[in-house]
Amino acid sequence: IQLRNSNTGLMEITKKEGINFTLFNPQRKKITSGKLPLKKINDKLSLAQIEGVYDISGDYVAFIIAANEENKKQPLFYRIIIDGTTGKLKNEEVIEELPEMSMGDGYGMVFGDTDVPTFVIEKDPDSDYYVVVKYNSIAKETKDRIVVSHYGPDHKVINKANYNTPTDKYKFTKFLAAYVHGADYVMIGTCAFNTKKSGGEEIRFYVAQLSPGKTTFLQKELQYTDYTKKAECYFVTN
Numbered sequence: 084i085q086l087r088n089s090n091t092g093l094m095e096i097t098k099k100e101g102i103n104f105t106l107f108n109p110q111r112k113k114i115t116s117g118k119l120p121l122k123k124i125n126d127k128l129s130l131a132q133i134e135g136v137y138d139i140s141g142d143y144v145a146f147i148i149a150a151n152e153e154n155k156k157q158p159l160f161y162r163i164i165i166d167g168t169t170g171k172l173k174n175e176e177v178i179e180e181l182p183e184m185s186m187g188d189g190y191g192m193v194f195g196d197t198d199v200p201t202f203v204i205e206k207d208p209d210s211d212y213y214v215v216v217k218y219n220s221i222a223k224e225t226k227d228r229i230v231v232s233h234y235g236p237d238h239k240v241i242n243k244a245n246y247n248t249p250t251d252k253y254k255f256t257k258f259l260a261a262y263v264h265g266a267d268y269v270m271i272g273t274c275a276f277n278t279k280k281s282g283g284e285e286i287r288f289y290v291a292q293l294s295p296g297k298t299t300f301l302q303k304e305l306q307y308t309d310y311t312k313k314a315e316c317y318f319v320t321n
Contacts, residue, residue: 084136084143086167090114092143094136096128102163106143106170115170123175124149124161134160135204139211140236141167146204146215156183160202160215162238179217179232197221198257205261208320211236214263216271225251229258231293233269241266242295246273249289249302254281259288259316269293271300272316284310 085091089109096102102124105116124131124147131149138144143165151157160179165172181200203216217230229246248256253275260272269292276286288307291300 086138137206207263210265212265214269218258244298248275262318286310
């Protein structure tokens, strides 16, 4: 990506050699290039996935999903911060983690209505505030399936809360999309539903807002009731 200072950062993930990073100046000349001296993330990144890359406070910031070095079945969410001027590593940190995956979990994803557990990063298009969503779709308790963390430009947590639907009528809850509006609030789109086996095919959609200092979401139910297993949501700002 091109940073606001007109430097360009290029990140390359290889399966055997770890992560290489190159920073170019506005004239497209290399400022620095080489392997990042990471300590917490394994060099063998065959299962790594870049979830997002952003310019935050003038730095090149990458969010990566990768397996735990000691337990390959456990996904971790890494945040890597690289100085946007020098190309030097400033910080690496595991900011979220999911529980270990089992064969039984995979069965539910293939044959049921369960999404694959994951992490989602969404940045405010007009500021350096961002939101991280830990989506543990296989959690036994509904309140533990969606955890929302609101971050500031300094990468410190403003607020963190577990999401729950307004009613306990529905067994399944899905995270659909997120939007963050500066320091003011975070919004997420969700749906809650039952299958034939869990009370009859029925679904409801919600938009939920989390404000700083609050532990519960202000929610509005949308007037869509058609049952679907492939719901998608997008936030578009004017």
